[in-house]
Amino acid sequence: MSECTMIEAIRMALSRALDENPDVVIFGEDVGIDGGVFRATDGLAQRYGASRVRDTPLSEAVIAGMAVGAAAHGMRPVAEIQFTGFLYPALDQLANHASRLRNRTRGRLTCPMVLRAPYGGGIKAPEHHSESIEAMLAHIPGLRVVIPSSPARAYGLLLAAIRDPDPVVFLEPKRVYRAIREPVEDDGVALPIDQAIVLREGADATLVAWGAMITDAREAADQLAELGISVDLIDLASLKPIDRGTIRSSVEKTGRCVIVHEAPLTAGLGAEIAADLAEHCLTSLLAPIRRVTGFDTVMPYPRLEAHYMPDTARILKAVHDVMEFA
Amino acid sequence: MPTQPDHQIPDITVFLDPAGYPVHELPEFSRDREALVEMYSAMVKTRTFDAKAISLQRTGRLGTYASSLGQEAIAVGIASAMTKEDVLLPSFREHGAQLWRGVSLEELFLYWGGDERGNDFANARQDFPVCIPVASQFPHAAGVGLAIVQKDEPGVAVAIGGDGATSKGDFYEALNVVGAWMLPVVFVIANNQWAISVPRLDQTRARTLADKAVAAGIPGEQVDGNDVIAVREATERALTRARNGKGGTLIECLTYRLGDHTTADDASRYRDDEDVSPHWSEEPLVRLRAYLVAHHGWAKEDEETLLRDCRDQIEKAAETYLATPPQPAQAIFEYLYADQPQDLIAQAGEMDDV
Ligand SMILES: Cc1ncc(C[n+]2csc(CCOP(=O)(O)OP(=O)(O)O)c2C)c(N)n1
Ligand SMILES: [Mg+2]
Numbered sequence: 001m002s003e004c005t006m007i008e009a010i011r012m013a014l015s016r017a018l019d020e021n022p023d024v025v026i027f028g029e030d031v032g033i034d035g036g037v038f039r040a041t042d043g044l045a046q047r048y049g050a051s052r053v054r055d056t057p058l059s060e061a062v063i064a065g066m067a068v069g070a071a072a073h074g075m076r077p078v079a080e081i082q083f084t085g086f087l088y089p090a091l092d093q094l095a096n097h098a099s100r101l102r103n104r105t106r107g108r109l110t111c112p113m114v115l116r117a118p119y120g121g122g123i124k125a126p127e128h129h130s131e132s133i134e135a136m137l138a139h140i141p142g143l144r145v146v147i148p149s150s151p152a153r154a155y156g157l158l159l160a161a162i163r164d165p166d167p168v169v170f171l172e173p174k175r176v177y178r179a180i181r182e183p184v185e186d187d188g189v190a191l192p193i194d195q196a197i198v199l200r201e202g203a204d205a206t207l208v209a210w211g212a213m214i215t216d217a218r219e220a221a222d223q224l225a226e227l228g229i230s231v232d233l234i235d236l237a238s239l240k241p242i243d244r245g246t247i248r249s250s251v252e253k254t255g256r257c258v259i260v261h262e263a264p265l266t267a268g269l270g271a272e273i274a275a276d277l278a279e280h281c282l283t284s285l286l287a288p289i290r291r292v293t294g295f296d297t298v299m300p301y302p303r304l305e306a307h308y309m310p311d312t313a314r315i316l317k318a319v320h321d322v323m324e325f326a
Numbered sequence: 327m328p329t330q331p332d333h334q335i336p337d338i339t340v341f342l343d344p345a346g347y348p349v350h351e352l353p354e355f356s357r358d359r360e361a362l363v364e365m366y367s368a369m370v371k372t373r374t375f376d377a378k379a380i381s382l383q384r385t386g387r388l389g390t391y392a393s394s395l396g397q398e399a400i401a402v403g404i405a406s407a408m409t410k411e412d413v414l415l416p417s418f419r420e421h422g423a424q425l426w427r428g429v430s431l432e433e434l435f436l437y438w439g440g441d442e443r444g445n446d447f448a449n450a451r452q453d454f455p456v457c458i459p460v461a462s463q464f465p466h467a468a469g470v471g472l473a474i475v476q477k478d479e480p481g482v483a484v485a486i487g488g489d490g491a492t493s494k495g496d497f498y499e500a501l502n503v504v505g506a507w508m509l510p511v512v513f514v515i516a517n518n519q520w521a522i523s524v525p526r527l528d529q530t531r532a533r534t535l536a537d538k539a540v541a542a543g544i545p546g547e548q549v550d551g552n553d554v555i556a557v558r559e560a561t562e563r564a565l566t567r568a569r570n571g572k573g574g575t576l577i578e579c580l581t582y583r584l585g586d587h588t589t590a591d592d593a594s595r596y597r598d599d600e601d602v603s604p605h606w607s608e609e610p611l612v613r614l615r616a617y618l619v620a621h622h623g624w625a626k627e628d629e630e631t632l633l634r635d636c637r638d639q640i641e642k643a644a645e646t647y648l649a650t651p652p653q654p655a656q657a658i659f660e661y662l663y664a665d666q667p668q669d670l671i672a673q674a675g676e677m678d679d680v
Contacts, residue, residue, distance in 0.1 A: 033596045034523035055524050057493035058460055086459055089495065124440065126390050128458045265673070295673045300658045302389050302440030307655040307677065317679075 001185045007177040009151035009184045010040045010116075013158040014078065016188055018048050021076055024162065027054040028063055028080030028116075037082055038118055038177055064090030064115060068097045071113035071167070078162055081117040084171065085128030090115065091136075098167040099142030111167045114158075119147075120212050120262050122175035122309055124302035131299050132211075132263035137169050138240040138272075144168040145240040146193060149176065149214035152184045156191030157237060164193055173211035180215070196243040198250070202230030205256035205319055208247060208273060210236040213260045213310060220315040229323060239269055244276050251277055255286035256322040260315055265293040287325035290318040338580065339560050340550035344608045346616025353559045359622040365406055365554050366614050367632055369398035372422035373611065374636040375431060378644055379438060383589045387648060389440045394419045396552075396584035399610030400516045402426060403557025403579075404484060407565060411481035413470045415454040415463045419516065420486050427453055431643030432650075439647060442661075461491040464500035464513060471509030471574070482510045482568040484561070490521025492535050498542075501576065505542035508573035512564045515576070516551060518583035523596035539576035551579030552610040584609065 004012070017024045026041060032055040035042030045053035056063055060081055067077040081087045094115070101111045121130035138145045146161055146168055148154035154172065161168035191197075199214070200221055209217040214235050221231050232250040236242065251257045257277055259270040270291040277289055292310045300308050341356070343349050355361050376395055382388035394401060401422030408414065414427055421434055428449030437444025437456060445455040454470075457463035467485035474481050491497055492515055504511045515535045519526045532538060539546025545567075549560045557579055564575035582605035586593045593602075618624035659666065659674040 029521075030523045032523070035595070037522070037590070055528060057529050058490035058521050058524070059493045059495065061495055062493075088459075124389060126440075126458060266669075295658065295677065296670060297658045297662060297673075301442050303652040304655060304658050305440075307658055 001183045003181045004151050004184050005178045005181055006148065006151045006154045006172070007038055007040055009155040010158055010172065011042060011044070012184065012186050013155045013162070014041060014044060015047070016159060016186060017076075017078065017162045018044065018052060020188065021162075023074060023076045024078060025052050025054070025070065025075055026078050026080070027056050027066070029056060029058055029082050031055060031080050036080060038174065040080070040116070040172075060086050060089040061093060064093035064098070067113040067115060068093055068101065068111055071098075071111045072101055072109045076112055076162060078114045078116065081115060083129050084117045084119040084133050085131055087117055087133070094137070094143060094167070094169065095140050099140050102166065103142060110165055112165050114161045114168045114170050116158075116170045116172060118174035118177070119171040120173045120175055121299060121305055122212060124305060125174075127299070127301055130305065132261070132294065134171055134239050134261075135263055135268045137171075138269060142167070143240060144193065144238065145171065146238050147171045147173065147211045148237065149173065149211055149235050150180055151182050153191060153197065153235070153237065155184050155186075156189060157193065159188065160190035160193040163190060168193070171211070175212040176215065191237075194238045194241055194243060196246040197235040197237050198232060198246065199235050200231065200233040202232050202254070204229045204231060204254055205258060205322060206232045206234060206247070206250040206254045207258050207260065207315070207319070208234045208236055209260040210239065211262065213262055216310065216312050217260050217315055219312045220319065223312070223316060224319060229319065231319070236269075242269075242272065242276075244280075247273060248277065248280050251281045252284040255284050255326075257285075257289045258292060258315065258318045258322060259289065260292045260310055262294050262310060264296045265291060266296050268293055287322035290322055292318045338548045338550055339556045340553050341555040341559065342553045342613045342617055344552070344613055346613040346620065348617070352555060355558065355562075356555045362614065362618060362622065363624075365402050365558070366611070366618060367636075368402045368406070368422060368426050369554065369611055369614070370632055371636045371639070372398045372401060372425060374633070374640050375421060375425070375434065378640045379435070380589060382435075382439075382644065388435070388438050390588050390590045391438050392418045392588045393585040394421050396605065396609045397516055397518055397581050398422050399554035399557055399614075400486070400514070400551045400579045400581060403554045404486065404514055404561050406554075407558045407561035408484060409481070411479060412565065413452050413454070413481055413483045414450070415467045415470065415483060415485040416456060417460070417463060417487045417491065417516075418456045418458055419488070423486070424450070424453070429453070431640060432646050435644060435647035436650065441650070441652065442657075443653065461487055461494035461496040463487065464491075464497050467511050467513065468500045468503050468509055471504065471511040472507070474510050480569060482512060482565050484512045484514065484565075486514045486516060488521060489515060489517040489519065489526050489529055489535060490524065491515070492538055493529055498538070501539065501542040501544070501574075504574035505544045508571070510568035510571075511574040512561065512568060513574065513576045514561070515578045516581060517578050518581050520583045520587070520597075522587045522591060523593075534578060536576055536578040542574075542576075544574045544576060546576040546578065548578045548580060551581035552608050552613065554610055554614055581610075582608065
C-alpha cells in the first residue's frame, strides 16, 4: 500500500475505472495530454488513448450536456469541469436533464454520469477559482453531491460515484489535493456513497464538516481533546442525499452540535442539518446548534481570502460557546 | 447542377510583414512618426510590465498571472483605434489595451496581486474589469451596445476574447443578438492558437474564426494580429461602421501565444519548443521597430531611452504596489450592496469577535 495525495488517489480511481469498465470515458478541458490543470488525469490519455480521455472544446454546457447524452446511451462518462466557478453553464444540463431523466422517463433512460470539479478556497487562486457551491447543487432533486476529505476517501468515493447508476457531482477540495498523504490501497473497493463517516468518537459535542474543513475541524478536535473536551467528528462526505441518521444519533449522544462549512452561511447545508436536528433531536439538545461558515460575501481576492475562510479558531470558539451554554 | 459554393477566405489584413516591410500602402494614421512611436512604446511598456509581473509572481509577490507576450499588437491596436466614448470589455490578456485606455500600472499590479481595488480604475471608468469566465464578457458587450443605442450615445462596445472563447454559447449567442439588433459592438478574437493545452484545430473545424460571423449575419474578417497597424486599421473600420449605424463586426486577429498560458501553466507538457520558435520571428515588436528604424530614423538611443523609461515607470509602480497595505478585513463586507444589510453588519461584527 502506497502513501499518496488526494490528486494521486483520484487519478488511481480514474485509472481503475477505465480498466474495469470499457464504457468509462473521460472528457473535459485540458484533461488529455496536459493531464488536467491539477494533473488529476496525468498520463491517462497516453495510457488509455485519446478516444477514452478526450479534450473538449471550451464549453461547459457541452461537457455536461454530452455527459447526459452519453450516459443515457450506455456510456459511463466521467467529465471534468476545470473549476466550479465555470460550472454555471453546466447547471442547465444538471438541473433540467441529468437529475430528471430517470424521473421523466419513469426509469427508461438514466444518467449514470460523474461531473468532477475542484472547489473551495485557501490556495490564493484568482477570482472565480475558490467558491464553494455545494448547497446550490445539493438543492437539485435527483442529483447526488459527494465531497471527499482525504486521499483514501477520494479513491473510494470516486469509484462509488462512477459505479453509481445516477448522476453524481463530485466536488474535490483543491486545498487538500496535495496537502495530505495517507496510505491508499488500489483495491477497487468503493466506499458507500450515501453514508457520513464518523472520523472520531467523543462525548461532549458533535462536529460536522466536509471537504477541506475536515482538516480544520480535526485540528480543533485535537486542541479540544487537550482541554478534556471530546467530540464526534463527522465527515458528511455525501451531501445529497444526506445521511441524517448518523448525525442524529451522534447528537442524541452528545447533545451539542457545531456545523462547519466553507460556503456562505445563508441557505448553506448547515441550515439543513440544523433544521433536521431541531425537528428530530430537540429533546437531546443541550445547547443551540452553531454554524461556523464562510460569510455571506463574495469570495474575496487572495489578499483578503484568509479573512473569509472558517478556521480552527472560529471552530474552537463555537465549541466553547456550546460547552459553556450547558 | 449547382456547384458547392466556394466560400472564399478573404484576404488577411496586413500592412507590415514580419520583417517590417510594408506590403500595402499604409493607412493615414501610420504615416505619422509620432503615432507609430506611441504605439510602439505602448507595446514595449506592455512587454516590460509582463516581465516584471512574471518575476513578481515567481518570487511570491503577485498572484497567478496571464502573460500577453507576443500579443501586444492586438491590445494596443484595438485600444489605439478606440475613443473615450467607447467601452472596452477585455478578457484577461489585454494589459496593453487597459494601459492605453488609462488604467494605471499600479492598478494592474493590484488586480493581479489579488486586490479588488485594482478594478476601481481612476480613469477609463466606464470600461469593464478583466473577465475570467471565458466568453461571458461578450453578452455584456451586447448589453453595453444596447445601452448606447437607447441613450443615443456615440460610443461602441469592444469585447476581446480568445480562440477558445469562440466555442462557448455566450459568444455565439451574443454575436447573434448583435447581428439581429444591429448593435454598435465589435468583437475581437485574439487567436493565439492555443486554449491552455488545446490547439486551435482541436477547438473547431471552422476554417477561420472570422467565419463564425456568417451565421450571425455580420461581417467577419481576419487580421494579422502581430501587425499593430493592421489591427488598428481594421478596428477603426469596424468602429466607423458601428458608429454609422451599420451594426457589429467580428475581427479575428491571428497571433501566437509565445509564453505559458499563465504562471500556473507549464506549456512544455503539451507543446515543443520547435512549435514555438518559428513564431518568434513574427512577433509584433520586431516588425514595427524594423519599420521605424528604416523609415523614421529610430536610433539605438531612442530604443534605449524608451526601455529605460518603461523600466523606471514599472519599477516605480511595482514599488508602490508592494508598499500598498491590504484593505482592512472589513472591506469584504462593504461592497456587496449599496446599503449594507443588517445581516451583513452582524456577520462583520462576528468576524471581529474571534
Ligand atoms: C468558462 C471557463 N471555462 C474554463 C476556464 C479556465 N480557462 C481559463 S483560460 C482558458 C483557455 C482560454 O483560451 P482562449 O479563449 O483561447 O484564450 P487564451 O487563454 O488563449 O488567451 C481556460 C480553459 C475559464 N476561465 N472559463
Ligand atoms: Mg487562445
